[in-house]
Amino acid sequence: MQLDDLYRQVIMDHYQHPRNVGELAADAITVDLRNPSCGDEIKLQLQVKDGVVTDARFRGSGCSISMASASMMTEAVKGLPIAEALALSRSFRAMMRGEEPDRDLGDLEALQGVSKFPARIKCATLAWQALEKAVRPQPAE
Amino acid sequence: MDVAAVRRDFPILQQTVNGHPLVYLDNAATSQKPRPVIEAIRHYYETYNANVHRGVHTLGTKATEAYELAREKVARFIHAPSAEQVIFTRGTTESINMIAYGFARPRLGPGDEIVTTAAEHHSNLVPWQQVARATGAALKFIPLQPDGTISLDDVRRTVTPATKLVAIAHVSNVLGTIHPVREIAEIAHAAGAVVVVDGAQSVPHLPTDVQAMDCDFLAFSGHKMCGPTGIGVLYGKRKWLDEMEPTYFGGEMIDVVELHQSTWKETPWKFEGGTPIIAGAIALGVAVDYLTGIGMEAIRQHDRALTAYALERLRRVEGITVYGPARAEQRGGLVTFNLEGVHPHDLATVLDAEGIAIRAGHHCCQPLMRWLGVPATARASFYLYNTEQDIDALVNALQTAKEFFHHAIG
Numbered sequence: 001m002q003l004d005d006l007y008r009q010v011i012m013d014h015y016q017h018p019r020n021v022g023e024l025a026a027d028a029i030t031v032d033l034r035n036p037s038c039g040d041e042i043k044l045q046l047q048v049k050d051g052v053v054t055d056a057r058f059r060g061s062g063c064s065i066s067m068a069s070a071s072m073m074t075e076a077v078k079g080l081p082i083a084e085a086l087a088l089s090r091s092f093r094a095m096m097r098g099e100e101p102d103r104d105l106g107d108l109e110a111l112q113g114v115s116k117f118p119a120r121i122k123c124a125t126l127a128w129q130a131l132e133k134a135v136r137p138q139p140a141e
Numbered sequence: 142m143d144v145a146a147v148r149r150d151f152p153i154l155q156q157t158v159n160g161h162p163l164v165y166l167d168n169a170a171t172s173q174k175p176r177p178v179i180e181a182i183r184h185y186y187e188t189y190n191a192n193v194h195r196g197v198h199t200l201g202t203k204a205t206e207a208y209e210l211a212r213e214k215v216a217r218f219i220h221a222p223s224a225e226q227v228i229f230t231r232g233t234t235e236s237i238n239m240i241a242y243g244f245a246r247p248r249l250g251p252g253d254e255i256v257t258t259a260a261e262h263h264s265n266l267v268p269w270q271q272v273a274r275a276t277g278a279a280l281k282f283i284p285l286q287p288d289g290t291i292s293l294d295d296v297r298r299t300v301t302p303a304t305k306l307v308a309i310a311h312v313s314n315v316l317g318t319i320h321p322v323r324e325i326a327e328i329a330h331a332a333g334a335v336v337v338v339d340g341a342q343s344v345p346h347l348p349t350d351v352q353a354m355d356c357d358f359l360a361f362s363g364h365k366m367c368g369p370t371g372i373g374v375l376y377g378k379r380k381w382l383d384e385m386e387p388t389y390f391g392g393e394m395i396d397v398v399e400l401h402q403s404t405w406k407e408t409p410w411k412f413e414g415g416t417p418i419i420a421g422a423i424a425l426g427v428a429v430d431y432l433t434g435i436g437m438e439a440i441r442q443h444d445r446a447l448t449a450y451a452l453e454r455l456r457r458v459e460g461i462t463v464y465g466p467a468r469a470e471q472r473g474g475l476v477t478f479n480l481e482g483v484h485p486h487d488l489a490t491v492l493d494a495e496g497i498a499i500r501a502g503h504h505c506c507q508p509l510m511r512w513l514g515v516p517a518t519a520r521a522s523f524y525l526y527n528t529e530q531d532i533d534a535l536v537n538a539l540q541t542a543k544e545f546f547h548h549a550i551g
């Protein structure tokens with residue numbers, strides 16, 4: 001078990017200096033999500049215009065993995081059409097299952113080591129779950 | 142108490158985890174099991190597995206006798222006046238829910254009060270929230286002192302003639318506080334209320350005497366006291382159990398069944414609908430024998446000494462915050478803390494890499510976390526097989542974690 005596999009420099013950097021922390025205008029899509037088993041929380045806000053994520057912000061509390069993952073996720077999805085943001089989320093989840101990334105995931109690949117720490121995967125996926133909840137088409141009433 | 146000999150009774154402790162000898166400090170979540178308990182389960186399934194209270198055959202008789210003997214052992218262990226006051230359940234959570242559904246709901250209504258504390262495990266809070274919602278009763282909270290203790294004056298102020306039920310943990314699973322349940326029971330009874338004691342963290346660690354405590358109900362779990370998971374106990378005063386409604390209806394619990402109505406067996410069997418957790422109950426009886434053999438007073442002294450040692454060593458770690466009462470005498474065998482700059486989950490992962498198992502998170506006590514003003518905490522909890530070396534390993538690993546994180550964050 002190698003801690004350095006988990007706590008990569010990039011992760012620590014995002015943990016210490018999280019990007020996109022804050023709030024968006026009132027018309028942004030807002031998702032509050034918590035991990036009931038450990039208490040991690042995230043409030044994710046997305047601005048979506050013409051099917052494209054134009055801005056993303058979050059606030060949260062949690063461990064280094066969950067906060068770094070949220071920070072990286074907001075950076076990665078900005079500017080992506082919703083379908084691509086969801087595809088990215090699928091790739092990220094596949095990586096968490098231990099599969100090789102099917103595309104270049106950039107900074108996010110620093111989180112690949114989390115897949116070797118099963119107890120921590122839910123920390124890394126919390127922000128992505130919030131993303132999916134925010135942009136997935138709602139079932140018709 | 143010969144800890145080295147005790148440790149040899151626990152096969153799981155003989156292993157290494159991530160290349161280090163296992164240091165198991167998560168006993169408040171679940172304890173490890175000694176060989177006699179594991180053997181008892183195997184022996185039951187290999188030699189006399191049969192359903193209880195039904196068969197005429199030899200194995201059925203043997204299983205029934207062993208199951209009922211376990212009830213007697215548990216009754217003696219908690220000083221219950223009779224074995225019939227011991228109901229086997231799945232654990233503390235189920236026991237408390239049975240009281241909530243079978244006892245509290247039919248009795249409470251608008252204007253009545255349920256009194257508890259903000260330090261309760263969700264299992265001793267959410268069932269009462271549900272009772273309050275269903276009956277219109279109000280939920281009231283005894284305030285906590287800054288160190289997590291409660292004052293009897295506050296209990297007297299909170300409990301009123303409208304109070305019908307007081308629910309409190311004997312020992313808090315986060316702060317470790319040992320609450321004065323006997324005095325609380327006196328105050329509650331004077332007001333005409335019944336007392337439900339959550340004994341999940343006390344029965345495994347302190348000598349228990351339900352008659353001296355004078356509680357109306359006591360709930361606890363086998364798996365935190367060297368027994369298997371899936372088995373627990375609900376103790377109650379005779380008259381309450383006789384009046385209380387069963388929660389589960391069906392086989393085993395009935396007396397006469399007609400097409401449109403039925404009658405129940407006597408207490409405790411009316412509460413044990415369906416095939417019970419036979420091997421679990423028998424193994425819990427063996428766990429109780431094991432603990433009694435070592436002595437609950439000796440176990441308490443051992444826990445207290447370890448807690449005192451842990452408090453002293455942890456307080457000297459720079460950047461640490463320890464929650465709960467200051468002195469080991471006021472505490473059960475656990476210490477909850479936070480290390481500045483390291484989230485408890487990260488801490489638990491770093492400790493795990495050194496073979497040390499602790500708990501990190503909200504410990505099923507979200508309201509208490511809010512009261513403490515933290516999202517999560519780390520907890521080390523002890524039992525009869527832990528040693529001062531285990532605590533030394535913990536403290537050294539905390540130092541490693543601090544250095545690792547300060548270095549990583551740079």
Ligand SMILES: Cc1ncc(COP(=O)(O)O)c(C=O)c1O
Nearest residue numbers: 232233234262264310314341362
């Ligand atoms: C104080 C307290 N109450 C209730 C419970 C619930 O016990 P169980 O999960 O065995 O039902 C626990 C266990 O974590 C506990 O510590």
